[in-house]
Amino acid sequence: MFGHLDLACCGDEKFDIYKCSLCHTLGKEYGMMARLFTNYDMVLCILTALNTGGLEVKTKRKLCPMISMNTILENESPLLKYLAAVTVLLVSEKIKDDIHDEQIHVPHKMVQWLAKKRTNAEIILKSYGFDPFIIENAFTVQRMYEKREEATLDQLTEPSALVMSEIYASAALIDGIPEYENAFRQIGYSIGKIIYLLDSVVDYRSDISKNLFNPLHKCYLNHKETNSTIPPAVYEKIFLLLKDSQRDIESVIEKLPDISYLRDIFTKRLAKKIAEATKSTDVPEYRGRLPLIKRIREASPLSLFLTFTSKLALASNGKEFGNSCVGSIIFLIIMFIAYRIICGVCCKGCGCPPQDKVTVDHGCGKYRTYIKDPCSNRYK
Numbered sequence: 001m002f003g004h005l006d007l008a009c010c011g012d013e014k015f016d017i018y019k020c021s022l023c024h025t026l027g028k029e030y031g032m033m034a035r036l037f038t039n040y041d042m043v044l045c046i047l048t049a050l051n052t053g054g055l056e057v058k059t060k061r062k063l064c065p066m067i068s069m070n071t072i073l074e075n076e077s078p079l080l081k082y083l084a085a086v087t088v089l090l091v092s093e094k095i096k097d098d099i100h101d102e103q104i105h106v107p108h109k110m111v112q113w114l115a116k117k118r119t120n121a122e123i124i125l126k127s128y129g130f131d132p133f134i135i136e137n138a139f140t141v142q143r144m145y146e147k148r149e150e151a152t153l154d155q156l157t158e159p160s161a162l163v164m165s166e167i168y169a170s171a172a173l174i175d176g177i178p179e180y181e182n183a184f185r186q187i188g189y190s191i192g193k194i195i196y197l198l199d200s201v202v203d204y205r206s207d208i209s210k211n212l213f214n215p216l217h218k219c220y221l222n223h224k225e226t227n228s229t230i231p232p233a234v235y236e237k238i239f240l241l242l243k244d245s246q247r248d249i250e251s252v253i254e255k256l257p258d259i260s261y262l263r264d265i266f267t268k269r270l271a272k273k274i275a276e277a278t279k280s281t282d283v284p285e286y287r288g289r290l291p292l293i294k295r296i297r298e299a300s301p302l303s304l305f306l307t308f309t310s311k312l313a314l315a316s317n318g319k320e321f322g323n324s325c326v327g328s329i330i331f332l333i334i335m336f337i338a339y340r341i342i343c344g345v346c347c348k349g350c351g352c353p354p355q356d357k358v359t360v361d362h363g364c365g366k367y368r369t370y371i372k373d374p375c376s377n378r379y380k
Contacts, residue, residue, distance in 0.1 A: 005195060006040045007269040013071070014261065017059055018046045021072040022087070024062060025080040029124075030088055030117045032065065037091045041195060042083045045168055047265065048187065049079055049175040052256050079175045082128050085121035086167055089132055092118045093139045100143065101212055130170045138163035146213050153219045153241070157196045164192030186252045190245040194270075197242055201277050204230055232279075239278040246270055 007015075023038040030037075050057065058074040073080070092114055099106060122132040138159040145151045145159070168188025172181045200215045207214035208228055220234045249266045253259050359369045371380055 005044055005191070005198070005270075005273070007044070007265055007273060014057075015043065015047065017057070017071050017073065018050070019043045020062075020064070020070040021076075021080055022046060022084060023064075024072050025076060025084040026087065027065070028076075029081065029084055030120065033113075034084075034088065034117060035065065037087050039087065041164075041191070042087050044191065044265070045083055045171050045188075046079060048168070048184070048262060049171045049177070050077075051258055051261055052172075052180055052184075053175050053177050077175070078128070079171060081124060082130070082171065082174050083167075085124040085128075086130075086135070088117050088121040089125070089135050092121075093135055097139055097143070128170065128174055130166075134166050135163055146215075146218075151218065153215055156215045156219070157193045160196040161189045161192035164195065165189035180256065183252050183255060187249055190248040190252075193245045194242055194274075197238055197245075198273070198277050201230065201235075201238060235278045239274065242274045242278065243271075246274065 019038065019040070022043055023035050026034040026037055059071045060074045061069050062072045064070040095106070095114065125132050142156070142159040145155050148155075165185045165188040168191070169181050169185040172178060172184040196215075204214055204216055205228060206212075208217060216230060216234055216238070220237065221231075246266065249270075250263075253262050253266055256262065357369055357371055359367055
């Protein structure tokens with residue numbers, strides 16, 4: 001239901017600050033492992049609320065577990081704590097949903113750990129006046145609609161849209177801008193629809209190969225047959241639905257203060273994302289397709305956690321957690337090392353061409369050439 005709205009682009013320091021701040025809050029409140037829950041959908045909620053509030057953003061440097069110094073918000077706002085709790089609850093329900101769909105076995109120790117974090121998240125959400133049952137009920141209703149023989153795409157997108165509208169509306173109240181509660185509710189509703197539709201497109205081939213439910217396969221294709229690719233006519237229908245939701249967001253954003261950054265996010269970048277996902281020729285002149293290294297680096301850390309969980313489930317095969325723990329931990333370490341190597345290939349992974357070269361004489365006939373990184377303005 002979430003994780004596909006990666007609308008960051010090269011050199012967007014503000015977006016990175018919000019993302020790193022959410023990651024830091026997750027680690028502080030729920031432990032190091034919870035940092036892997038960081039996802040772009042909640043980051044969008046943070047930047048929408050903080051930009052609308054018009055408060056000056058003060059930052060500080062903080063050591064990141066990925067062995068680097070990142071910039072985060074200086075004062076941890078209640079909004080970050082609230083959205084960190086929402087993220088934990090969403091991940092908990094997402095994993096429960098995957099277990100229900102794919103019938104995988106998750107080790108008891110992992111279930112206990114996640115249940116404890118979820119309990120803490122529910123307490124925090126209740127303290128902010130947000131009912132955790134809203135999220136749980138959304139997933140329950142979603143599964144109910146998916147089992148219906150004659151469910152429409154509008155019905156299937158409704159739970160995701162409603163839960164995101166409540167999350168955004170509460171964010172406005174917590175951030176101290178209650179006058180924009182209805183506007184945030186409308187933005188959240190449209191974003192929820194976009195998330196669900198993008199998810200159905202991006203995961204289509206994977207869902208079909210695993211014989212899992214996919215809304216496009218059920219609503220537009222003969223769901224009793226296996227269609228490995230999405231027909232162009234279906235792409236066009238999804239594109240129109242996504243553009244309608246995007247226009248709804250744009251109409252609401254125009255009523256908010258300080259909309260220049262939000263307009264860039266929800267107009268240019270979102271339009272680019274929609275066009276790429278639906279293979280539309282209506283691609284705005286904004287940026288070229290991100291290089292592979294950028295797409296790998298910008299992938300949601302949530303995918304690492306879900307992969308790790310699946311690895312534990314498959315390795316245990318009904319045995320106790322301790323019997324398969326060592327192999328799974330080694331697997332996670334290998335993933336971490338690979339991720340660090342990928343991160344170090346190209347500054348911030350933006351794919352920008354080098355600008356300047358400087359050759360320095362270090363004496364004794366040793367010369368070294370340094371290339372200026374256009375993202376960080378440092379020579380490497």
